[in-house]
Amino acid sequence: MASRRFLSSLFLLLLNLASTSLSEPLIRLYSKPPFSGSRKVLKDDGLYCESWRLAVETNNAGSWAQIPQRCEQLVAAYMKGDRYASDSEIIANYSSEFAKTVEIAGDGSDAWVFDIDETLLSNLPYYEAHGFGSEAFNENSFDEWVDLAEAPALPASLSLYKELQQLGFTIFLLTGRSEHQRNVTEKNLLYAGYSDWERLILRDATDQGKPAIVYKSERRSELESQGYTIHGSSGDQWSDLLGFAIAKRSFKIPNPMYYIS
């Protein structure tokens, strides 16, 4: 009896399996989920730091003060290698593709807003000499670098800038730098190959101490109330792009070296 019950159970089981695979043929196509569930990320600096960098670029990391010590080498390699240049280039391509879809009114009202540091100009020579963001920010030392007015252009941004001008966009430069740095900033921009911007907007006395996201939103809002349509905005900080009076399309240029709220 026992063996007959076993055989009949086996038969039913096989029948069940057969009918399942007939009615739901998809099942066999799907392999097991690939998650290892390992905690590799805790031990593997390369893995951790790539994920940390993605978290920073997507704003998932929120506010942060300094790059994690274990990521110093990765950030250096990233900034000096092909990846930073490639990432910037692809973003400039997407910016350009979008810009070409904009119907330019021809009255100068179609605007594009650029941030300056790590967007139009690269302070990489400075940060290379200061641990790529792993050292605490030293304002005096950075201001000395700014006064040199020798920051090179980000090549992808320079190409985009010129293309936007040819397309007929009115270019606004909106920077967290202060009014007293106007001359050296203009000098540096010209040195790096930029020219013919409509207006260079710097923090004046009333803007001191405001979070960048507030100051920049207020200034974009002023542009809108003056009749400009802000189609695109390019910046390396989320505080360049979010807030209010935001552009129709925003382009986040990579910067794993520092965060400005």
Add this chain to the structure above:
Amino acid sequence: MASRRFLSSLFLLLLNLASTSLSEPLIRLYSKPPFSGSRKVLKDDGLYCESWRLAVETNNAGSWAQIPQRCEQLVAAYMKGDRYASDSEIIANYSSEFAKTVEIAGDGSDAWVFDIDETLLSNLPYYEAHGFGSEAFNENSFDEWVDLAEAPALPASLSLYKELQQLGFTIFLLTGRSEHQRNVTEKNLLYAGYSDWERLILRDATDQGKPAIVYKSERRSELESQGYTIHGSSGDQWSDLLGFAIAKRSFKIPNPMYYIS
């Protein structure tokens, strides 16, 4: 005379260099900008596809229909390898860190909104059998997979989900799936280990045809008007996170396989 003029010029030049390096000692610290200016990215698939993926995750790419053919292998390797798991884990860590800073009122009004597909549940087994997003989306075929109710959990999201419940958050699930998929969706969520959500919100008849970003914003807005405070929101699409009635902090989970506007 010529040689004395030469020597005196040389002397002035050296003096000038010396004084420059004294008054501007920074100059010597900075090396040349590291940009190669090469167009390597055009030829190198690995470089291009990593930059493409970053552009997608940061929303720089905007709307896109299918993954670039040259990136099919990279996307497969990414999704099946350690990187996707690691990226998701780091984001869950940042979500958890933020959640712990929220003061929970204790009246159930503190809410967290989760998307479902590629956020709580992984459809990777399906996409693995369909070119990781390189094939055109086939709704019938995907709905058959959904009906199986066998999508596994994203491990990082499952841990976060349980932690948020323990912290006292009220959990809302807001999905682009339709009302007719309610039963299989609940079945799948329970199968994957999720339970005790406050409400599962699916598209009803009036939501059909609306862009996800509108439908999801409207539903979040309803939650707010019902007295909930949406502290956090987790989703793999920017249309899960942007629009109006947005959460205080949004967490973008990676998804290089498809885009929903």
